[in-house]
Amino acid sequence: MVRGKNILLGVSGGIAVYKACALTSKLTQKGANVRVLMTENATKFVSPLTFQALSRNPVYIDTFDEKDPEKIAHIDLADWAEIAIIAPATANIIGKLANGIADDMLSTTLLATRAEVYIAPAMNVHMYANPAVVENMQQLNEWGYHFIEPGAGYLACGYVGKGRLEEPETIIEVIEDHQQNDEPLKGKRVLISAGPTREVIDPVRFLSNRSSGKMGFALAEAAAELGAEVTVVAGPTGNQMKNGGIKRVDVVSAEEMYQAIHRFFPESDIVIKAAAVSDYRPKQTFKEKVKKSGDDLIIEMERTKDILQSLGEEKQHQFLVGFAAETEKVLEYGKGKLEKKNLDAIVINNVSSEGAGFAGDTNIVTYLNRKLEEENLPLASKKAIAENLWKLIIRDMKDELD
Known part of the structure; x- marks a missing residue:
């Protein structure tokens, strides 16, 4: 499942960097196109030249090292x-991602990517259990990041416990399994209004x-990424979807x-009506522009x-x-609409x-199914909200089939 894939390997500064070398080698052997992006601290443990030799690609470190003037690296x-x-993901890089901090090339690139992100933590056992680290990981998980949990054993610091970077073979196996099962909507026809x-x-x-239309478009793009055949019926909006399919x-x-x-409804498997449709329209329309006068204008x-x-x-x-x-x-009102x-x-x-109104890039929603099971999705980007809504929809569809 990784053959031919463009894989960005972010390496942050920890003693487990040596395992990232083996991970780079094994991914390359499997036919993946690997580019390595290191933090400055990571270079203290392993030379960038090592990763360049293993990946057969240049290694990225400095945000301001722009090799091609036609591109922002x-x-x-x-x-x-x-x-x-x-891999390894330190408490530092996890904290940066969870709080939107972009102060080096790795954090800046990760905040800009739309790729699926897999995080393989490696740190001291007490750091891994620290409430701040736990909260940051929970936040990232809610946003759709995937975690590959560390193993337990003897750590470089001398402690024994959970925090050891998972073995490269296991990391690849987890990613391949997830990628293989990452199209749960394959063969499904999805219809969305926006x-x-x-x-x-x-x-x-x-x-x-x-x-x-941003929420509807985010749902459409997330559905396409999950393997669905997607049709969007869109009202007048300048927004463009990035998925050309x-x-x-x-x-x-x-x-x-x-x-x-109604034209597409009979052949659809899943229909999401996210559009804000006008409840009323003028009973009378005018072929010519209505001129203002001294009287009030009443539109029935x-x-x-x-x-x-x-x-x-x-x-x-x-x-x-x-x-x-x-x-x-x-x-x-939502429950009444569900039943009616x-x-x-x-x-x-x-x-x-705040953060949930029209036209913004974020949302806050509550998902309610016909069993009246309630799921609250806190403030997040509409992309993250869309991905989490699909998880809930897929869950409920499976429950109905079972």
Whole structure:
């Protein structure tokens, strides 16, 4: 599973660096394209030349050592990587990642990469159990980082206990097993709605909302990474998805979104309605621009079709997930929507909370399934929220099949 993969190996400063040499060699022997990125402290234990010889690639150390003027080295490296491994991962680099600190090339590159990151810690047994380190690892785990737990035994410091870097063979085995099982949505057709809709008043005016589509697009990209065949029905938004394999259908109005969703719905296995669809539209529209006058303008509104309600009524085999953006009685309204619209799960968020509103890059949500099991996902990037939501959806789908 690592053959042909672009693997970034991040090596931080600890006595276990010598094992990273063997890891580099074994990955290269398996056909992986390995590039090594070392911290300055790591070079105190093993020379960069050793990793260069084993990987047959230049070794990266200094953020400001820009070898190619046409590229920003750490961004180019972050984009190149398909898998990132930190081995050994010290308490220091774990703390940096968990707190968004980027003060050297390794931490800067890791914050910029979209690759799956595997962290293999190595440290003193008491450091590994320190509450700060434990909390940092828990935070990274919630964000979707993968940990390869250290082994127990005699440590370089003389202690005996957990904290020894796992053997290179085991690290590779864990990654290969995870990669092999990392497409749980393979063969599934996923349909997602994203963004706002616009309801026309006249040629220059329309009614809409603040939705940016970022959450829906993050869910779509995460689904594609899990092996799904993804279609996104997107309202008018300038956001672009980075995964070119996702089918995108652009619509404008609530009626157009209704028609598009229903066109793809019968063949879909999982449907997530993350779009913020207008509940009302002007009963009368104007072909010419409405001119202002001395009187108040009254626009009579009519209900648009309830897309989610119609999907709940028609669903057969589909796993249907709705979104509820609320500002008060969040769980109460979300639960009511779950039951009324015959959903399998609902994602609820209080859009008035800091970090959870429209157009931002972060979110805070509560996932509620039809068993009324509640999962709270704290403030995180929408990418991380999307990845964790898919874990919950996949879990609940398996429970239903069982």
